[in-house]
Amino acid sequence: MPRHFLHTGDWTRAELERLIEAAFRFKRGEDLSQPLLGRAIALVFFNPSLRTRASMQLAVQQLGGYPIVLEPGSSSWTIEFRDGAVMDADKTEHVAEFVGVLARYCSGIGVRVFPQLRSWREERTDPIINAFARQSKVPIINLESAMHHPCQAMADMMTIREKLGAGRKRVALVWAWHPKPLPMAVPNSFALAAVQMGHELTIAHPPGYELDDDLVRDLAMLAHDAGTRVNVTHEIEEAFDGSEVIYAKSWGSRLFYGSPEEELEMRAPYRQRWIVDEEKMRRTGGAIFMHCLPIRRNVEATDGVLNSPASVVIDEAENRLHIQKAILARLFGGAGS
Amino acid sequence: MPRHFLHTGDWTRAELERLIEAAFRFKRGEDLSQPLLGRAIALVFFNPSLRTRASMQLAVQQLGGYPIVLEPGSSSWTIEFRDGAVMDADKTEHVAEFVGVLARYCSGIGVRVFPQLRSWREERTDPIINAFARQSKVPIINLESAMHHPCQAMADMMTIREKLGAGRKRVALVWAWHPKPLPMAVPNSFALAAVQMGHELTIAHPPGYELDDDLVRDLAMLAHDAGTRVNVTHEIEEAFDGSEVIYAKSWGSRLFYGSPEEELEMRAPYRQRWIVDEEKMRRTGGAIFMHCLPIRRNVEATDGVLNSPASVVIDEAENRLHIQKAILARLFGGAGS
Amino acid sequence: MPRHFLHTGDWTRAELERLIEAAFRFKRGEDLSQPLLGRAIALVFFNPSLRTRASMQLAVQQLGGYPIVLEPGSSSWTIEFRDGAVMDADKTEHVAEFVGVLARYCSGIGVRVFPQLRSWREERTDPIINAFARQSKVPIINLESAMHHPCQAMADMMTIREKLGAGRKRVALVWAWHPKPLPMAVPNSFALAAVQMGHELTIAHPPGYELDDDLVRDLAMLAHDAGTRVNVTHEIEEAFDGSEVIYAKSWGSRLFYGSPEEELEMRAPYRQRWIVDEEKMRRTGGAIFMHCLPIRRNVEATDGVLNSPASVVIDEAENRLHIQKAILARLFGGAGS
Known part of the structure; x- marks a missing residue:
């Protein structure tokens, strides 16, 4: 094998x-x-x-x-x-x-x-x-x-190292609204790799957008092994306070997996708030902004964020x-x- | 030219x-x-x-x-x-x-x-x-x-040589049931090359699945030139008795060419019998099993045949x-x- | 930049x-x-x-x-x-x-x-x-x-040089009938490059098939700078008389841009006359025939023209x-x- x-x-x-x-x-x-x-x-x-x-x-x-x-x-x-x-x-x-x-x-x-x-x-x-x-x-x-999506996750880890140096960082994975439900491969792999690398991870998403139960359990164990921790919140702002990395990504809910119409209704209330904008970025005190691309501009994150020096999405893709x-x-x- | x-x-x-x-x-x-x-x-x-x-x-x-x-x-x-x-x-x-x-x-x-x-x-x-x-x-x-499909036929001839050595072999081209009527390129080219190379060829198919008349005539002439013969049968078991090579392939009937619905009705009775399974393979006394791929498992041939040492389909593709x-x-x- | x-x-x-x-x-x-x-x-x-x-x-x-x-x-x-x-x-x-x-x-x-x-x-x-x-x-x-389509236009200019030598040539861009309205990139770029290279350009098309106004204005200015001129006509035969290069191409009318059905009605009367045939080619006294390909045979130009030594379309593509x-x-x- x-x-x-x-x-x-x-x-x-x-x-x-x-x-x-x-x-x-x-x-x-x-x-x-x-x-x-x-x-x-x-x-x-x-x-x-x-x-x-x-x-x-x-x-x-x-x-x-x-x-x-x-x-x-x-x-x-x-x-x-x-x-x-x-x-x-x-x-x-x-x-x-x-x-x-x-x-x-x-x-x-x-x-x-x-x-x-x-x-x-x-x-x-x-x-x-x-x-x-x-x-x-x-x-x-x-x-x-x-x-x-492990190749993406490893490029992400490399980018964090490149921009912020070695050692533990405060990293936030933030759910974003999107016009359709997307797979969970990127958030799963990002969270897994971040914890493996010893980063302190906050995952912010609306209720109902929980990652897979086994994965969450693995994350907790790996965090324990690495001497760090995973924090899950339903408050988007909480993900920004004090974070050094904002990693935005949309994904679909397991609750309406396979029912995109109902899922859209479920997510509708979150559109206004679950977007990365300059105001939220200011809470971080200088975090870098990451996304695996392609990104929906002014939907997942604003032009203001994507065009700012905080955005490292092109380096991340490189x-x-x-x-x-x-x-x-x-x-x-x-x-x- | x-x-x-x-x-x-x-x-x-x-x-x-x-x-x-x-x-x-x-x-x-x-x-x-x-x-x-x-x-x-x-x-x-x-x-x-x-x-x-x-x-x-x-x-x-x-x-x-x-x-x-x-x-x-x-x-x-x-x-x-x-x-x-x-x-x-x-x-x-x-x-x-x-x-x-x-x-x-x-x-x-x-x-x-x-x-x-x-x-x-x-x-x-x-x-x-x-x-x-x-x-x-x-x-x-x-x-x-x-x-x-002459590249396929030549890979087939090479594989027969590789597995069984040089010289005349007893080779059987066996029609198989398939959920839709397929082209005749592979059986045509296999039969043609097999006879050109001097192999003794049995073609087994249900009535109505005859190959092209001109091709059949060419096969007979080429077989005569090569000092061998072509045998056509409607009995699938006959193809297996004493054969050294079982070459399974499905193809459509000329009688309902362009009418896939009617062709499906025509072939329906043959599904049970026209499959290569371990019982039929035992009649051969050690034949190799060949197929050009892709193959419908448990439809054209059983898992038992495909997973057995007799199957050379991956070598054939290589x-x-x-x-x-x-x-x-x-x-x-x-x-x- | x-x-x-x-x-x-x-x-x-x-x-x-x-x-x-x-x-x-x-x-x-x-x-x-x-x-x-x-x-x-x-x-x-x-x-x-x-x-x-x-x-x-x-x-x-x-x-x-x-x-x-x-x-x-x-x-x-x-x-x-x-x-x-x-x-x-x-x-x-x-x-x-x-x-x-x-x-x-x-x-x-x-x-x-x-x-x-x-x-x-x-x-x-x-x-x-x-x-x-x-x-x-x-x-x-x-x-x-x-x-x-500047790569095409430059291949065209190279082909004119290759076939007819350096210096000013009498070049005709001739609209052709086609079963559907096509983009204007090729005629635009051919006309532009031809005038830039100092060729004398005739553009023949039915009424309503005018190229873009700004482009036509640019062509006139460039022609003036290069000491040559651009002639526009609605008479196809006029494009052939004395020309050294016949460049056939179909394009759609700006008047029914986005309305292919109505455009087809508009162009219907031009089908018989707006085709390059051997009779028209004889008016040129030995012009080469060019087309960017793909060409609709016996619609844009006849087999007679395309199979004649005058046709340089394969060289042009090379x-x-x-x-x-x-x-x-x-x-x-x-x-x-």
Whole structure:
């Protein structure tokens, strides 16, 4: 069984720290090694992507490898991932063959596969990326699954280090209103990585927007291990007071998972208040503003915030490239990596 | 007129043997030549593709070339291929210009173009790939047309050689039930190449699923030339008795070509029996199981067969890469190729 | 602010001449420099493309660079380009972030973005490509916008030079009937570049198919500066008499911009006469026939014209590759470029 990169929880803090250090060496131009020379990496996008696609293609290419981009179709789910299924309906290929063949062509497989936003009970277990990992004899890299987006989270951790230096920071994950319910992969992975890295985490969201119960339990345990803590609040202002990092992100409620119409009604009252604006930012005393992008301007955060020096969203996106090179070098590099 | 790779019938047995030998040299890592250095190959997918796309991109790249993947749209046919057409309807470009321009940019053009499954009389002549070949001043490589899939067939022949050694084998092409009628390119090309290579071929299918009359006549003549024979049966069990290779594939009936609803009714009675399972495989006394993929598990063949050591479907897919490198090297290599 | 390549009007005649000379050096194989070595260029296609996509990928690659092709979706406009917009509708990302991030990954950004054919008043200002240019810290290359297609126009100028030698030529831009109203980018850019290069230009179109007023005014001024003139006529035959270049192109009327049904009625009477055929070509006494492709055979021009030695449309398409290499080398090359 190869070592995959599915979520940061599988990796120790020391390993994550080393990834960040390696990423800075790539960013500073100190590491010009090409561990992927002569090797191909498949990048499979079941869902559309611009940033991830561009940065991963470039990461593979700069490491000397050859990226093969495959887009099996964003609107239809054509891969069967359940064991023992009788495939007489719309699924045209089983993950066993899909992954088995790609592993013969490529040294690793990056996979983007969003949740279908139908069954919370099922999708909270991240079944598809886990089926890929179970079947694959080569490393699987999660490029955003139903429940995790570890490349984003690691770029976020790198950006916090870059802007604020090493050590524990007061970090706030703040729910934002958005015209439609979005997946939870980014907030899950950000919260997980932040706590693993020892940051003090505040999560602010309206009632009903709780993260997954198991994840919250994991966060508490990891915080305890790291000597820090997680604070959850329904008051947006509380997230800003004294914080050094404001990380805005919208996500959908588990309560109306799969019912976007009802979810919209549920979130309607929060539109006015749950936006990051300059007034709230002033409560922080100089926090940086982060977002994984794409962001809805004047909906999740105002132009004033995004155009201010506090916003580091472009650096954060750039760091995707560097951290992904570090992750690829770690998975596919030599013994010394 | 350049030498194209449209179907194996245009190539002698000796040439096909040399392709297979070259493919093994690539697979064993003995041939690291880069005959495509500094050259581009267009890969035009009128229909979606994962395996062919990945393996062809990689083949071109490993030979030093630069693959340009173009996807003119899988749902609409935007290329006019009839001479003299007045193009005032939905076709936006004539194959003459499409191919003429690509031939200026690229040294060769791979084309995937499925049948529209409308008119058997028209599509049995493979009009679109032939229009490409007629217009092109650079080699056209058939990446699956209405009636042929020669890269797949050559990967199949290579796999038989790899698993069972050289010489005549008892090979069975077995129709399988599938929830929808599929094109005949794979069975056509497999049967053609198997007979060209001197194998003893049994074709088993329900009544009404006959292959094209001209093709069947060609198979008989080629078998005579090669000192072997073709046996057609409506009894699936007969295909298994004593066979060394079971090649499963579903295809649609010419009788209801273009009428998928009626075709489904026609095939309904065959679902229970026309599946490859372990019981049937036991009749062979140790045959290998082959399929071009994607395969519907527990519909075309059972999990038991696919997960058994008899299944070589992943090796078969891997061999696509090696044989395609051999084909490219043959078409675009130097005088010694 | 970087130097963009948005339309030829931003560049002097001397600069355009140097681009053409550089393109010939690439075509003759005299220039093998790789100014893009180790650099990536994003190629963003909001609209589908075959020729531009193939030739730009190849141009970047032959110059040593790495092309990253992104297709944000041809059917939906997902980029918000208006400053200050409240993004609570269907646009998922603002051009500020889209361009800001790509500029971190890539040294330049090629953009194809057709008009939406809704509001003439708005689209005549080419708002989207201009928003890209305003936001970008790296050079933007226009791969066809609502109002301009400068890479095509420069390939056209190169082709005229290649076929007819240096100096002033009598050049005719001739409207052609087409089953649907098309954008004006190609005629705009061809007319602009032709006059900038000092050619004597005749524009023939039916009444109601006038080019943009500001553009026509610019053409007159540029013609005056270059010591040549622009002649506009509603008589197609007049365009042929004595011309050395016939450049056919269909475009839609500003009068029914956004109303394709009514536009079709308006153009119906012109179908018989506004086609380039051999009889009209005979009036020229040996003109070359040009078209940007794709062309509707026997609708815009007859098979007789397209299959005759007068047609240079394939050379013209090939020259896209060479001139684009010259443009890229100019934008991204060293101080000496």
